[in-house]
Amino acid sequence: MSTIFERLLLREKKSATTAKERLKLVLVHDRMDLTSSALDSLKDELIAVISKYVSIDTDAVEINVNQEGREQTLIAIIPLQASRKRGVR
Amino acid sequence: MKAQVITITSGKGGVGKTTATANIGVALAALGKSVVCMDADIGLRNLDVVMGLENRIVYDLVDAIEKRCRLRQAMIRDKRYNTLFLIPAAQTRDKNAISPSDMIRVCDEIRPEFDFILIDSPAGIERGFRNAIAPADMIIVVTNPEVSAVRDADRIIGLIEAEEKDPVRLIINRFNPSLVKRGDMLTSEDVLELLAVDLIGIVPEDESVLVSTNHGQPVVLNHNSLAGKAFENISQRLIGEEVPWMNLDGKSDFFGRLSRLIRSGRS
Numbered sequence: 001m002s003t004i005f006e007r008l009l010l011r012e013k014k015s016a017t018t019a020k021e022r023l024k025l026v027l028v029h030d031r032m033d034l035t036s037s038a039l040d041s042l043k044d045e046l047i048a049v050i051s052k053y054v055s056i057d058t059d060a061v062e063i064n065v066n067q068e069g070r071e072q073t074l075i076a077i078i079p080l081q082a083s084r085k086r087g088v089r
Numbered sequence: 090m091k092a093q094v095i096t097i098t099s100g101k102g103g104v105g106k107t108t109a110t111a112n113i114g115v116a117l118a119a120l121g122k123s124v125v126c127m128d129a130d131i132g133l134r135n136l137d138v139v140m141g142l143e144n145r146i147v148y149d150l151v152d153a154i155e156k157r158c159r160l161r162q163a164m165i166r167d168k169r170y171n172t173l174f175l176i177p178a179a180q181t182r183d184k185n186a187i188s189p190s191d192m193i194r195v196c197d198e199i200r201p202e203f204d205f206i207l208i209d210s211p212a213g214i215e216r217g218f219r220n221a222i223a224p225a226d227m228i229i230v231v232t233n234p235e236v237s238a239v240r241d242a243d244r245i246i247g248l249i250e251a252e253e254k255d256p257v258r259l260i261i262n263r264f265n266p267s268l269v270k271r272g273d274m275l276t277s278e279d280v281l282e283l284l285a286v287d288l289i290g291i292v293p294e295d296e297s298v299l300v301s302t303n304h305g306q307p308v309v310l311n312h313n314s315l316a317g318k319a320f321e322n323i324s325q326r327l328i329g330e331e332v333p334w335m336n337l338d339g340k341s342d343f344f345g346r347l348s349r350l351i352r353s354g355r356s
């Protein structure tokens with residue numbers, strides 16, 4: 001019985017851990033001066049623009065913020081789809 | 090240009106800027122340095138009561154800037170150390186009574202005569218903060234290990250970076266080792282990782298801060314106080330001495346890990 005109790009206790013996250021995780025996210029957005037919904041529309045518009053020139057796998061597009069010290073870099077991963085022209089066999 | 094001007098700021102209010110300014114000022118004077126503590130929190134004067142000098146005020150910073158007195162007349166000599174002075178803030182004016190260039194001018198006027206000028210900044214990110222950091226050679230940001238204080242510290246650090254000032258140094262104040270042990274307070278490593286700045290000291294939560302402030306005797310004067318010792322260590326670091334990190338939680342390897350983290354952050 002105590003083992004189940006202990007397991008429950010162990011699984012419960014410490015409040016400091018929650019605080020740190022929440023702060024990490026908040027600081028990323030504060031530093032960029034961008035809300036998560038603005039980041040979403042950035043992603044949508046980026047997809048739209050790039051799709052005008054190349055065909056991309058829109059579902060696989062990822063936008064991440066990379067941190068090094070206090071410097072942040074926006075990294076977009078945009079998988080290209082095999083070109084239709086070259087795809088002709 | 091002799092004195093080093095150090096501004097103590099925070100973003101969030103109530104994290105310990107005034108307490109830090111008074112204590113670092115007293116500790117530097119105790120180390121034989123000549124120091125002016127300047128209260129830039131116009132309209133919310135407090136450094137005078139924390140230093141226990143409120144009964145000696147005749148003129149204030151705004152009087153000097155507006156030339157109702159000479160700057161010297163607004164400087165109050167400390168009761169305990171004759172190389173320590175306070176320039177009080179005006180109580181009945183607001184932050185718009187002075188400008189960043191006024192602050193630079195005032196500091197330049199007294200720089201040749203002192204080793205340190207410490208400026209107690211108001212909270213916030215507006216005019217008062219701009220005034221306080223304008224003359225700074227070094228900026229110390231005070232935070233508490235708590236979400237809103239850390240968030241606001243990050244904001245202020247960003248603004249300071251944008252001003253192309255030297256990198257800030259961080260004081261983590263009101264650190265509570267037993268809450269940390271319980272997992273209910275951010276560790277100093279957490280705070281340093283989040284803010285990515287250099288640490289200059291960790292000051293523990295300590296009841297003697299309240300008691301000594303009640304008496305108008307900065308806590309560094311109490312040699313049994315852990316917070317007092319922490320402020321003394323900060324002052325020694327400011328004059329270039331290497332002081333080991335205080336062991337605040339009894340876990341022997343904690344501060345070893347911390348100093349390793351800081352060293353790797355600096356390299």
Ligand SMILES: Nc1ncnc2c1ncn2[C@@H]1O[C@H](COP(=O)(O)OP(=O)(O)O)[C@@H](O)[C@H]1O
Pocket residue numbers: 099101102103104105106107108109135262263264292293294295296298299302316
């Ligand atoms: N290390 C500490 N331990 C306990 N109380 C503290 C400590 N540092 C500051 N305080 C208390 O916190 C309150 C706010 O401090 P203060 O220096 O006035 O902050 P600020 O100038 O940033 O508004 C004061 O009541 C002060 O006595």
Ligand SMILES: [Mg+2]
Pocket residue numbers: 106107108130135209210
């Ligand atoms: Mg204050």
